[in-house]
Amino acid sequence: MEDIEHIPKEIQLVDDSGRRLDGRALDELRPIRIEAGVLKRADGSAYIEWGDNRVLAAVYGPREAHPRHLQDPARALVQCRYNMAPFSVSDRKRPGPDRRSVEISKVAGEAFAAVVFTEQFPRTSVDIFIEVLQADAGTRCAGITAASVALADAGVPMRDLVASCASGKIAGQVALDLNKEEDNFGDADCPMAVVPRTGEIVLLQMDGHLMEDEFDRAMKLSMNAAMKIYEMQKEALRRRYVVTDAEALLEERGVDT
Amino acid sequence: MESSTPQRQLVIPGELIASGGLKSGEGTYSEDGKVFAAQLGLRSERGGVVSVIPLSGRYIPRADDEVIGQVVDLGPSHWLLDINAPYPAPLHATESPWRVEFGDTAKYLDIGDSAICRILQVDETKRVQVTMREQGLHRLEGGQIVEVSHSKVPRIIGKGGSMVMMIKKYTKVQGFVGQNGRIWLEGNVEDVMIAIRAIRLIEEHAQALGLTEAVKEFLDRAYAQRA
Secondary structure (H helix, E strand, O other): OHHHOOOOOOOOOEOOOOOEOOOOOOOOOOOEEEEEOOOOOOOEEEEEEEOOEEEEEEEEEEEEOOOHHHOOOOOOEEEEEEEEOOOOOOOOOOOOOOHHHHHHHHHHHHHHHOOEOHHHOOOEEEEEEEEEEEOOOOHHHHHHHHHHHHHHHOOOOEOOOOEEEEEEEEOOEEEEOOOHHHHHHOOEEEEEEEEOOOOEEEEEOOEEOOOHHHHHHHHHHHHHHHHHHHHHHHHHHHHHOOOOEHHHHHHHHOOOO | OOOOOOOOOEEOOOOEEEOOOOEEOOOEEEEOOEEEEOOOEEEEEEOOEEEEEEOOOOOOOOOOOEEEEEEEEEOOOEEEEEOOOOOOEEEEHHHOOOOOOOOOHHHHOOOOOEEEEEEEEEOOOOOEEEEOOOOOOOEEOOOEEEEOOHHHHHHHHOHHHHHHHHHHHHHOOEEEEOOOOEEEEEOOHHHHHHHHHHHHHHHHOOOOEOHHHHHHHHHHHHHHHHO
16 A cells, blocks of 8 residues: 555545535435335345446345255345446456455345344245446445345345445545545545444444544444435335325226236 | 225334334334334234234245145155245145055146145244145146235235135136135136236235226226127
């Protein structure tokens, strides 16, 4: 790290008025849109657009755990796979699991295992798939946010949804929800996932360095943002399960339903 | 169902659904005397118990449910049935309606065959046992099976069986609706196709208001077109 410190940082991440490259304030989220139930074959699914991130999540189960030796006679396994599409980044990503995606799969799976009532389904497995179609920093947070909507859509019993958001440090200032440029040229990135009802933290990672007070401020930013994201998640689920008027739908479509 | 009960509230996991006085029922959990939803579904309150009627999710076997199982494996004295649940269900030869000689199981039910059976018991570790030694439980011959989400089964059956009876009356199709979301239909192919479309309509709009009337209208129109 030290030997590149002398290279001048070309990008000015925060301008004099405190605006970021994409015009956001330091405590502002990127625009988020969540849609639940987008896949027919999966038990539950969700799609999220978070800034320039595009992530699809699918959930299967509880279903029989395979291979059999993995089965836990007392509870369900929560298995997660985070995967990036080859076309999700500007340079082609070599397909298949790598060090980074294996790690993210592990920590995301553990975050969900904390909320799912695993003891209700012994010997089974709940399988979560997070597919990143387009990446622009913060994909694990987008993935976890979408996967938790997919879990609820799949009818998996759980204590609460999981909301996730990152914050970090750019140009010496603490900022919420870093985008790609900010992540690449910033000083630190700190993703977290929280159980909104209790405030329990189920995932916390950090890349780079933060001072203790900076960390506290970053956590506060992430926590506030997670509550907003939680509302969006609930809204997405409500939209999917609205009570519709069957007659009106029939009218619309005619007899050939 | 639709006329007698007011519109039910949609709840999302983690949502507070009762803050005291009510007991925690299915699809819920309690913490510090408060009850929260554990599943996405509709809030329901009955006899001091608050529960959540799920709108999605896998079928979890329960004793006394009548289900349609498909044979996936054979043993010398048992069959292994797939009942659309996370757990396979063994059917022992002694629980079948036939006198099965040791090793002769394939004679009566072979891999791929389907049968209506009843869940005999489910233990704490979710080990399932099924039986066919009761009235109305039999091997399925002919017809076809359609699958729907098990959470839609109550709407397909309707209040007191009204919906399913209406479909049978219009289409003159023989059928059986398993609690696990498998539906067996037999009859004239065109009638079966109409019945399937009616079922898909119910499945798609299971939470809709005025569903019975809509399905009736659909059947009326479908048969008016053919006449």
